[in-house]
Amino acid sequence: MASKQAVDRRDEDEVCPVCKSSRYLNPNMRFLINPECYHKMCESCVDRIFSSGPSNCPVAGCRKTLRKNRFRAQTFEDIGVEREVDIRRRVMHILNRREEEFDTKRNYDDFLEQREEMIANLVSRIDVAKTEAQLKQYALENEQSIRANQALEEQEATSFQARMTLEQEEAQRRRQIARQEYENERRELQAGREDFLTRLAAGTSADAGTIAREGSKVHLKKSSARRSEEERIRQKQAALRGSETKRGGASTPAAAGPADSGLIKGLRKIKTPEPEKPYDPFMGFVPEKRDYFTLQESYPSSFLERQRQNQMASAGGYDLREYYSRTLLEAFAGLGVFVGDEVSKRDAEKVSPPAATEGAAMVAGNEK
Structure with a gap:
């Protein structure tokens, strides 16, 4: 009870440093502070000094510029x-x-x-x-x-x-x-x-x-x-x-930044996640792409040119590009085959028969 009376007495003794008004004479006086300098003054002085715009703090020795919208009631x-x-x-x-x-x-x-x-x-x-x-x-x-x-x-x-x-x-x-x-x-x-x-x-x-x-x-x-x-x-x-x-305990991804x-x-x-690649329905497979050649629209040939201009040849839906593709595929089909290596491997197999053949020959000799 005594502490409460002391607090009330201290509130009554509060005096505005600008107009020198006291809460004892004006119980409804409300004091405000500004976070720039934390000097306390009554609300009427704030309205009178800072309503027209920013101004310096009226407390002696403080030269900080204050604005009315920053004033607020004291919490503590x-x-x-x-x-x-x-x-x-x-x-x-x-x-x-x-x-x-x-x-x-x-x-x-x-x-x-x-x-x-x-x-x-x-x-x-x-x-x-x-x-x-x-x-x-x-x-x-x-x-x-x-x-x-x-x-x-x-x-x-x-x-x-x-x-x-x-x-x-x-x-x-x-x-x-x-x-x-x-x-x-x-x-x-x-x-x-x-x-x-x-x-x-x-x-x-x-x-x-x-x-x-x-x-x-x-x-x-x-x-x-x-x-x-x-x-x-x-x-x-x-x-x-x-x-x-x-x-709630699931880890939250870190915010983007340095x-x-x-x-x-x-x-x-x-x-940084890699950008998503465009959708590829063939999974990288290109139908017209070959390892050793690139199929073109046409090739210079007097015989094929006559077939191209012949409407009866293309009446059933036949495309001359199919002929080009098949011919070139047959022409380049042997580029990945090394005949010398295959022949030497075949000759080596003829010189050294398999182990199963040698075993069978030994068994036949013993029976004789």
């Missing part, structure tokens, strides 16, 4: 924390490499350490110009990969939100089912007791044991069926969670 009580959160968000928005883009886990850890070091430099105002230049150069060289990773992050956030909503709906549905089952069980138990008492009142003392045993059997059967149904639902939910985990940049080391090399 400490301005230092507010500034660090903004810097961290901006740097991680640019250096948004994912673990699957690196060759090893060590390279990814080095990248995280490098990113934290740059954030610390900006927060502590150490080598600010150099760090800002590195971030700007990296953003220009890796614009495509940055956008691809941002799209993946948005997709993951949307999927996570949808999964959380689905889990909440499932939990609410399970609670309703459990409540309904409890009501049904209570009604069945009450009806069973009434039936038990009715049968006891209508029967004799000898039937009391039999009626009690029947009632316990019915109760055990219902309990066993309920436990079996609960176990079946639990197994089904576990299987669904396992399938969702496998889909394999290695000047700022980040250890990135996995990206293999």
Whole structure:
């Protein structure tokens, strides 16, 4: 309670550095900050100074140019924390490499350490110009990969939100089912007791044991069926969670971009896929292509020229190119055959008979 009163008293003591108005005199005063310099001023001063366009910060000693659209309400009580959160968000928005883009886990850890070091430099105002230049150069060289990773992050956030909503709906549905089952069980138990008492009142003392045993059997059967149904639902939910985990854990292909940049080391090399070749229904086979000759449309020959002009020769659909193709194929058919090698091989086979023939001759000589 005392801490709350201290916070409220500090809020009342807040004074605008421009117009010197205090929250104590104006409880509805709203203070705004600008990420350029993080100087706090009231909303009325922001409207009065920056409505006509960009202007310098009115706080003494600050010469940064501010714009009205950059002013926003303060989220954290400490301005230092507010500034660090903004810097961290901006740097991680640019250096948004994912673990699957690196060759090893060590390279990814080095990248995280490098990113934290740059954030610390900006927060502590150490080598600010150099760090800002590195971030700007990296953003220009890796614009495509940055956008691809941002799209993946948005997709993951949307999927996570949808999964959380689905889990909440499932939990609410399970609670309703459990409540309904409890009501049904209570009604069945009450009806069973009434039936038990009715049968006891209508029967004799000898039937009391039999009626009690029947009632316990019915109760055990219902309990066993309920436990079996609960176990079946639990197994089904576990299987669904396992399938969702496998889909979510599938490796995401690395975004397109340079394999290695000047700022980040250890990135996995990206293999550019080969362009898909046009579809070939003959699988590389060309009907008119030959190894030793190329078929032409016509060849100079007085006899063939007369046949070409003869309409009776082509009336049945005969094409003179078939004659050209067959003749040239027969002419070049022996180019791949080496007769000398075949003759020497044949003579060698005649000089040295096969082993089976020699064995048969030896057997015949022994029999004689």
